[in-house]
Amino acid sequence: MGYNHGLEEKLFQEQWQKTAEECIKAGMTAHQIAEILKFDREVFNSDRRYRERTVGLLDNPNIQKLKVYDDYSANNRYGWIDKIADPEKYEKVMSLPEIWREAFTMYIYDGDTQKEISSKLLKPQQTISYWIVKIAEILF
Numbered sequence: 112m113g114y115n116h117g118l119e120e121k122l123f124q125e126q127w128q129k130t131a132e133e134c135i136k137a138g139m140t141a142h143q144i145a146e147i148l149k150f151d152r153e154v155f156n157s158d159r160r161y162r163e164r165t166v167g168l169l170d171n172p173n174i175q176k177l178k179v180y181d182d183y184s185a186n187n188r189y190g191w192i193d194k195i196a197d198p199e200k201y202e203k204v205m206s207l208p209e210i211w212r213e214a215f216t217m218y219i220y221d222g223d224t225q226k227e228i229s230s231k232l233l234k235p236q237q238t239i240s241y242w243i244v245k246i247a248e249i250l251f
Contacts, residue, residue, distance in 0.1 A: 189212065192204060215247075
């Protein structure tokens with residue numbers, strides 16, 4: 112199920128009303144209450160941005176496209192790494208996180224688009240693009 116901003120906003124407002132009433136009963140000033148609201152709103156917006164940009168595994172329409180490689184030797188998708196002749200380039204590529212190499216492999220060798228990779232790895236498309244470009248800069 113996707114993120115419903117209207118519902119979440121309504122729940123936030125209801126909760127905030129209760130919090131504001133408790134703060135008034137506790138004798139807090141209007142300025143103090145406003146600061147608490149400001150902080151709570153920042154947290155709410157941060158959570159909203161995260162939820163809007165995240166796809167759960169069960170909500171992911173591309174889940175059936177994930178490939179499983181049982182036999183590493185028969186399906187050596189990472190053979191391109193072993194073919195890097197320059198030791199300096201090899202070290203740079205190997206020093207990168209494994210997920211970067213996976214994204215590059217999916218893009219170059221599996222032929223997946225950046226959008227497909229983004230969906231499969233549950234990362235923003237801009238992030239996938241950045242990883243692919245960085246590895247390409249090292250190799251070429």
